[in-house]
Amino acid sequence: xxxxxxxxxxxxxxxxxxxxxxxxxxxxxxxxxxxxxxxxxxxxxxxxxxxxxxxxxxxxxxxxxxxxxxxxxxxxxxxxxxxxxxxxxxxxxxxxxxxxxxxxxxxxxxxxxxxxxxxxxxxxxxxxxxxxxxxxxxxxxxxxxxxxxxxxxxxxxxxxxxxxxxxxxxxxxxxxxxxxxxxxxxxxxxxxxxxxxxxxxxxxxxxxxxxxxxxxxxxxxxxxxxxxxxxxxxxxxxxxxxxxxxxxxxxxxxxxxxxxxxx
Ligand code: ATR
Numbered sequence: 001x002x003x004x005x006x007x008x009x010x011x012x013x014x015x016x017x018x019x020x021x022x023x024x025x026x027x028x029x030x031x032x033x034x035x036x037x038x039x040x041x042x043x044x045x046x047x048x049x050x051x052x053x054x055x056x057x058x059x060x061x062x063x064x065x066x067x068x069x070x071x072x073x074x075x076x077x078x079x080x081x082x083x084x085x086x087x088x089x090x091x092x093x094x095x096x097x098x099x100x101x102x103x104x105x106x107x108x109x110x111x112x113x114x115x116x117x118x119x120x121x122x123x124x125x126x127x128x129x130x131x132x133x134x135x136x137x138x139x140x141x142x143x144x145x146x147x148x149x150x151x152x153x154x155x156x157x158x159x160x161x162x163x164x165x166x167x168x169x170x171x172x173x174x175x176x177x178x179x180x181x182x183x184x185x186x187x188x189x190x191x192x193x194x195x196x197x198x199x200x201x202x203x204x205x206x207x208x209x210x211x212x213x214x215x216x217x218x219x220x221x222x223x224x225x226x227x228x229x230x231x232x233x234x235x236x237x238x239x240x241x242x243x244x245x246x247x248x249x250x251x252x253x254x255x256x257x258x259x260x261x262x263x
Contacts, residue, residue, distance in 0.1 A: 003056045004035040004247060007049065007070075008063035011037045015233065015261040016061055019240055022260035026253040033058075033248065045069045053092035059247040060090045061240070067127050074099035084134045085159075086127050089243040100246055103128070104135035106239030107177070110230050111205060115141045118174035122162070123193055125152035128179040128209055130160060137161035141175070144168055146194055148180070170199040176206045178218055183210040189218040202226030209235060233261050 006016040020035035038060075040048050045066050050073070052060065062070040067086035071077065074087060078100040081087040087099035108114070120136050122129055125147035133156060136143045143162035147153035153164040170176070182192045190197050195218070200206065206222035211232030219229040240261075241252035 001056060002033045002058040002247075003052075004033060004059050004061075005038045005052075005057060006035075006061040006063060007038050007040050007045070007066055009039055009041055009065060011039045011063065014063065015236060016063075016240060018263065019237065019257045019261040020244065022256045023240075023244055023252050026256040027248070027250050029248065029250075040066065042066070042069070046073055049073055049090065049097070053095065053097070057092055059092060059243070061243055062088050062090060064127070071099055073097060080104055080134075083160075084130050086130060088239060089246055091246060100243075101131060102239040102242035102246070103131035103235075104138075105242055106235055107132050107207070108135050108139065109238040109242070110207070110235045111175070112228055112230075115139050115175055117141065119144070119172060120175040120177065121146065121168050121170075121173040122177050122179060123147070123195075124179035124181075125149070125156045126179065126181075130156060132177050132179055132209075133157075133160050133162050136175075136177075144173075148192070166194075168194055170195050171201060174204060176204060176222075178206075178208045178210065178216075181210065183208065183216045183218060184212070189216065190221075193218075197221040198225070200225035200227045204228070205230065207235065208232060211236070233258070237261055 017037045024033045070087040075096045076098045081099045081101040084101050088103050089100040091098045119142045122145045145153045145162045157164045200222045204227040206227050207230045208216045208218045209232040223229045237257045244252045
């Protein structure tokens with residue numbers, strides 16, 4: 001059996017096990033591959049991750065708060081992981097640990113069309129924002145970055161590109177991506193973020209990486225204005241599909257993954 005896992009803390013809420021288990025079944029790989037969730041406290045991460053190859057693991061997804069530790073642990077890094085400064089995918093091969101980042105391409109794959117040369121607003125300056133800004137800057141998008149704590153957005157843009165700003169004009173962007181945690185605990189996004197519920201337009205695409213059982217307040221308002229909306233589950237599916245291809249070499253069954261991740 002080749003084992004796969006998602007490593008996080010907490011990880012009980014993760015939809016990755018259901019999503020990947022469904023994908024493996026759809027590909028006819030259930031007899032050879034399995035996927036589980038492993039909750040690791042930060043001080044356990046290095047030792048457990050290093051032991052995994054010996055326990056039959058072929059790979060792992062890495063989520064909050066271990067994406068930086070995963071990068072430091074690896075013997076080799078993809079260029080994307082190195083530049084973003086975070087890894088969400090580990091592969092255990094021939095005694096080596098390789099780190100990749102599929103969050104960046106996962107975001108691009110989730111968009112209905114390539115972002116092109118337009119303008120984008122990224123909200124947040126944490127780990128998730130880094131992958132998003134890196135991906136969009138590389139696509140040639142003009143990226144503005146707002147964060148509650150200005151110092152962090154300044155720092156992110158110095159490293160990865162983009163322009164930090166504190167008072168964005170919501171109507172100026174073809175693409176708006178929320179990478180902040182706002183909404184996770186039921187906060188009102190329009191209290192915490194520099195956006196107005198009536199400030200969206202039909203030509204815009206709005207992505208909210210936050211996901212829960214119901215559409216986020218942000219996406220509900222954007223959809224009400226006729227904007228194209230993409231939720232965090234679609235981005236999760238797309239990054240997971242890319243990770244699965246790294247491990248198995250197979251194209252992932254997106255629809256089966258979506259259904260399982262939304263169940
Ligand atoms: P992740 O790796 O998921 O991006 P993170 O590094 O903890 O997690 O970043 C969380 C992001 O959500 C940050 O941009 C944070 O803003 P600060 O840098 O000011 O902390 C943002 N965030 C969390 N709660 C927020 C709130 N109530 N209002 C605005 N931004 C918030």
